[in-house]
Structure formats: structure tokens, C-alpha cells
Amino acid sequence: MRVWIDVSNSPQVPFFWPLIALLEQRGHEVEVTTREYAQTVELLRLHGIPHEVVGPGHGGASTLGKARAAAGRLPALRRWSRRRGFDLVLSHASHEPQLVARSLGIPSAYAFDYELARVQHGLGSRAARRVVVPDAIPQERLDRLGARERKVRRFPGLEEEYYLAGFEPDHGVLDELGLDPERILVVVRTPPDVSLYHRHGNPLFANVLRRLGTAADVQAVVLPRTAEQRAAILGLELPSLVVPEHAVDAQSLVALSDLVVSAGGTMNREAAALGVPVYTTFAGRIGAVDEGLIRAGRLRRLESADELVLGKRGGTRKRVERDPALLLDLMLTAL
Numbered sequence: 314m315r316v317w318i319d320v321s322n323s324p325q326v327p328f329f330w331p332l333i334a335l336l337e338q339r340g341h342e343v344e345v346t347t348r349e350y351a352q353t354v355e356l357l358r359l360h361g362i363p364h365e366v367v368g369p370g371h372g373g374a375s376t377l378g379k380a381r382a383a384a385g386r387l388p389a390l391r392r393w394s395r396r397r398g399f400d401l402v403l404s405h406a407s408h409e410p411q412l413v414a415r416s417l418g419i420p421s422a423y424a425f426d427y428e429l430a431r432v433q434h435g436l437g438s439r440a441a442r443r444v445v446v447p448d449a450i451p452q453e454r455l456d457r458l459g460a461r462e463r464k465v466r467r468f469p470g471l472e473e474e475y476y477l478a479g480f481e482p483d484h485g486v487l488d489e490l491g492l493d494p495e496r497i498l499v500v501v502r503t504p505p506d507v508s509l510y511h512r513h514g515n516p517l518f519a520n521v522l523r524r525l526g527t528a529a530d531v532q533a534v535v536l537p538r539t540a541e542q543r544a545a546i547l548g549l550e551l552p553s554l555v556v557p558e559h560a561v562d563a564q565s566l567v568a569l570s571d572l573v574v575s576a577g578g579t580m581n582r583e584a585a586a587l588g589v590p591v592y593t594t595f596a597g598r599i600g601a602v603d604e605g606l607i608r609a610g611r612l613r614r615l616e617s618a619d620e621l622v623l624g625k626r627g628g629t630r631k632r633v634e635r636d637p638a639l640l641l642d643l644m645l646t647a648l
Contacts, residue, residue: 314341314400317419319390319410320364321348323538324579326356327476327564328405328424331637332644333362344397346390346410351538355560367393368409387412403644406430408437415440422644426472427578427600428454435459443647445640447471450601466643470635471602473579473586478634480587482568490555490566492532497571497623499525499533500563500584503542504576504596517594518576520618525574526551531623534570536563536580571626574615578603585611588630592621 316336318329329345336343345364347353357364368386390413394402402414402421414421423441425434428450438444439459446455448467455465468475492498504518525533526549534555537543546556564583567573573584573591578600584591585606592615593603599614606612615621 315398316341316343317346317394317397317399317402317410318343319346319402319404319407320353320357320362321350321404321407321409323351323353323356323560325405325407326353326360326362327583328472329403330360330362331476331478332403332641335638335641344399346393348386352560359560359562365393391416401645401648404437406433406437408433408440411437411440420647422647424472424640424644426450426582426602428458429598429600431458438464441647443644445643447602449605454601466646468635468639468643470633471582471586471606472640473582474633474635475637475640477564477583477586477632478637480564480568482565483562484565484569486562486565487569489561490534490557492534492555496530496532497528497625498569499531499572499574499623500566500570500580501525501533501535502573502575502577502580503535503537503546504594505538517596517615517618521574521594521615521621522546522549522551522554524618524621526554528553528623534566536561536566538577572621572623574621581612582606586633588632590622590626 320326320329333343345362346367347357347364348368349366368389386409390409394413395417399419402410402419404410405424411421411423421441422443422445423437424445426447435458444460444465446465446467448469452462525531531553532555533553535546537546543556567580567583567589568587570589573580573589574594575581576594581591581593592613594615603612607614
């Protein structure tokens with residue numbers, strides 16, 4: 314088969330890297346499109362995934378900006394794809410290729426794990442032939458998105474438990490960032506300020522940065538989403554914060570850390586899959602997957618920066634791993 318995969322945001326890169334490898338092992342041809350947003354293109358290069366940038370980048374925080382970006386990217390993707398003879402279109406939380414696939418009569422599968430981004434997933438779910446989600450999401454929440462039960466395929470556990478199966482961290486990332494192994498390593502992910510589902514500010518996150526950034530026994534590696542976030546964090550001039558200049562191997566960094574504090578979702582779940590203690594400072598509505606992690610004690614919701622428990626972690630960490638072939642096979646049911 315000829316398979317088209319669209320990768321429009323940084324977390325989609327690790328989701329698709331084992332699936333691309335599996336498709337190619339099975340003899341299929343894969344082409345990847347992307348857009349200029351956050352560290353997406355850098356991460357594709359970092360992981361050696363051939364790709365082509367198609368259409369405009371992210372539309373920013375406003376609904377109007379997003380609509381304008383989508384209006385520009387949709388025709389660009391359609392022009393790019395229409396004569397390539399694709400047999401299948403796959404995406405994760407990227408709805409534009411699903412709309413293109415439907416207009417061209419190509420089977421498509423759409424995956425996501427945060428059901429409360431309703432505009433985005435409503436478009437993707439209605440356009441796709443198959444919707445692939447974690448089994449933690451109740452069907453009634455999917456019904457609101459147009460993902461009726463007949464088109465839904467479910468998998469147990471977390472997406473991150475599939476794409477991190479067999480993952481071994483590269484200790485070189487510590488040297489790359491000049492980190493001191495004697496200090497407590499904390500990985501921090503900034504809020505998704507440009508996302509529609511996270512419109513309001515997150516003052517807790519600023520307090521966390523100040524707490525970590527002034528602790529002499531801590532090195533906190535902060536991974537911003539945008540250049541604006543990076544500039545704002547550097548402007549705080551907090552001595553214990555480390556802000557990489559370029560995209561880094563975040564999965565290795567998480568695996569080697571003592572603690573993760575994230576205002577997003579993907580890095581929280583990567584830490585849970587890798588057995589690393591993790592706090593969430595997410596200020597939006599918590600989705601079903603994270604609700605389940607909180608109930609199970611695998612994810613802690615942070616209410617105050619003073620609640621952070623800082624210390625070196627020793628011993629063996631309990632990881633959860635699942636076969637990524639199951640994810641791929643569920644997406645292939647779109648054919």
C-alpha cells in the first residue's frame with residue numbers, strides 16, 4: 314500500500330515512529346507531511362523520518378487564526394495528495410488530512426486520546442472512516458464528537474505504553490545539556506497556551522518555575538512549546554532552570570529524570586508509562602485518560618508549588634509496555 318501520515322504537532326512524532334517502522338517492515342510505502350509548528354519539524358529530523366512541509370503553520374491561540382490556517386492548509390494538502398495514489402490516510406489529532414481523505418474517497422483512520430478538544434476532534438471523527446481511542450474514554454463523550462460506536466476501535470492502556478515499548482534512554486542527552494548527575498533532575502513542560510482547550514492562564518505553572526528555579530539542589534529542564542514561551546522563561550533569570558536551544562530527545566530526558574511536572578498531557582503519560590513520578594498542572598478540563606491515571610495514583614494533580622516532593626529516585630522503575638502492532642492493526646481496520 315501507499316500510506317499517507319500527517320504529523321502536525323510535536324507529540325505525534327513519537328506516536329508514529331514505531332508505526333512507520335512497522336508499515337515499512339510489512340512492505341508498505343509511507344509518505345509523511347507536516348507543518349512548521351513548535352518542534353515538530355526538528356523532531357522529525359531528529360528521528361530520521363523523511364517528511365514534507367505542506368501548507369501554513371499553526372494559526373495561533375484564536376479560533377479565527379486556527380480557521381484561517383486550516384483554510385490555507387486544506388487546499389494545500391489536497392493539491393499535494395490528490396495525484397499520489399494513496400490507499401490509506403492516518404493521523405493523530407490532525408483533522409485536515411481526514412477532511413482531504415474524505416473528499417478524495419480515501420479510507421482514513423483518526424486517533425486521539427483527549428476527547429475534550431471538541432472542535433478539532435469533531436471534524437476529524439466525522440470525516441474519518443475509523444476512530445482509534447483508548448478504552449478509558451466513555452462512548453457518550455465520543456458520540457458528541459460524531460464518533461459513533463460502529464466506527465470506533467479501542468485499545469487498552471495509554472498510547473505512550475505502545476510507542477515507548479522497548480525504549481532505552483540515551484544518556485547522551487544529559488551531556489548534551491550539561492546536566493549535573495548529582496542534582497535532582499526535573500523535566501518541566503509548559504502549558505499549551507495556543508490550544509483552544511486551554512484558553513485561560515495558568516498561574517500555578519509560574520509558581521512552579523520559581524520554586525524549581527531557585528532550588529540549589531535542582532536542575533529543571535524546561536521544554537517550551539514556542540519561541541515566545543522560551544523567551545519568557547529565559548527572562549525570569551532563574552539559576553536552576555535549563556532551557557534547551559533546540560528540540561531534544563525528550564523521552565530519554567523523561568526516562569532519566571527524578572520527577573516530571575507538566576502542564577500538558579503527553580509528557581505526563583510518557584512519565585507514567587516509564588514509571589517516573591509525575592505531577593500535572595494542567596488548568597483545563599481533565600480528560601478520561603488522565604482521570605484514570607489520577608485515580609490509580611500514577612499521576613498527581615498539583616494544587617500548589619509547595620506540594621512538590623523533590624528528591625533523587627533510586628531503584629527499579631515499574632514500566633508498562635504494550636505491542637505497537639496492536640495500534641497499527643486497529644488503524645488498518647479503516648481499509
